[in-house]
Amino acid sequence: MxxxxxxxxxxxxxxxxxxxxxxxxxxxxxxxxxxxxxxxxxxxxxxxxxxxxxxxxxxxxxxxxxxxxxxxxxxxxxxxxxxxxxxxxxPAGTRRKAAARPAPQRVRPGLRLLLDTIDKAPAFVLGRRMDVLAWNALGDAVLGFSALSPKDRNMPRQVFLAPAARDLYPEWPAVAAETVAFLRLDAGAHPQDPQLASLVGELSLASADFRRLWADHQVREKSYGAKRMVHPVAGELALPYETLTVTGEPDQKLVVYTPEPGSVTEERLRMLGSWAATSH
The missing domain is CATH 1.10.260 (434 Repressor (Amino-terminal Domain))
Known part of the structure; x- marks a missing residue:
């Protein structure tokens, strides 16, 4: 490979x-x-x-x-x-590790409990290849993870293949570039991961935008930033975010969207949470 x-x-x-x-x-x-x-x-x-x-x-x-x-x-x-x-x-050490089949990604129970205690902000855990491994109720209400198949709970797939992605992200080109640059970091750390190679191949075949961005070789951390979303129920949301590496799990990141206190976004998230709980 x-x-x-x-x-x-x-x-x-x-x-x-x-x-x-x-x-x-x-x-x-x-x-x-x-x-x-x-x-x-x-x-x-x-x-x-x-x-x-x-x-x-x-x-x-x-x-x-x-x-x-x-x-x-x-x-x-x-x-x-x-x-x-x-x-x-x-990458010699990475090559030696690549001989074994990658272990399934698991989120430890304590981290799942922590997610559930975050009730005023959307939050989720990213793993290898930017797979979404776990989420809280508000994160699900905003991004709809529970309605997706396990394969589709992957941020690059959602950004480049989901039909509604460009409506959800008004600044889609910036989100797309940021996603590919972060995925590149994973490729650098795990250059012989067959699942990552399969994902890159799938996205390259399906999306000319992904091919162009992947060929540009940008690499970037996602430690913090902001995203603007237009949710089909809640409307426009301005969401700063923080990304924290999980202690003991260097390939897992806890992502928390942190709306400004007293903002319109905070109020809309509160209403969205109530709507989601009622609809479920």
Missing amino acids: NELGDIGDFLRSRRARIRPEEVGLPGHGRRRVPGLRREEVAQLAGVSVDYYIRLEQGRGTSVSDAVLDAVARVLRLDDTEQTYLRSVAR
Whole structure:
């Protein structure tokens, strides 16, 4: 199986976004590729051209932190991109783990109880591949997880394949880009996951937007932010969110939408919760 975390494509995409003059190199003359050439990255990072080419070809699994730091500096990688680079540059441990069939994802009982105690905010737990593993009542009222099949309880599938996604998210292009960039992080940490490869293949066949965004190799954490939704019952909702890594379960994230106190969104969520409880 081809690895999902392709270091060559990632580094080439990052070279392409930097203009030579930004790093003190002449930008005039014919250039066969946009951005920096491999030779220029090697020169600026202080490594041999052959060494850098081996790294870009995925043959530098013993590369040192110092070299990765130098390449990251030249390519102006942010903290998340640097973490991704380390994951895809040295995936040997991930390859060994990939031989075993992935264990089913489970949410421990205490975390489920915690979800149920959050009654004023939509909340849910994301696992590997952005699968939705558990949710509270208000999270279900907003996003309808219980009405979906287990396979479809997956955020990328919902964003790119659900017919109502573009109506739910008025700023759909930003939500789509953020979703793919977060999925890329999972691919970097687990480059030989067959279920992730299947998901990426399915979405690539079904969505030209997904193909384009996946090929862009953006990587981004989702630690906090805000989403605007237009719910078919509650109307427009302005929802800041916080994403917390679950202690002891590094592949699980607790996502909580936190409406502003006293806001229209808070009132609409309260009404939505009452409506959902009555309809059930």
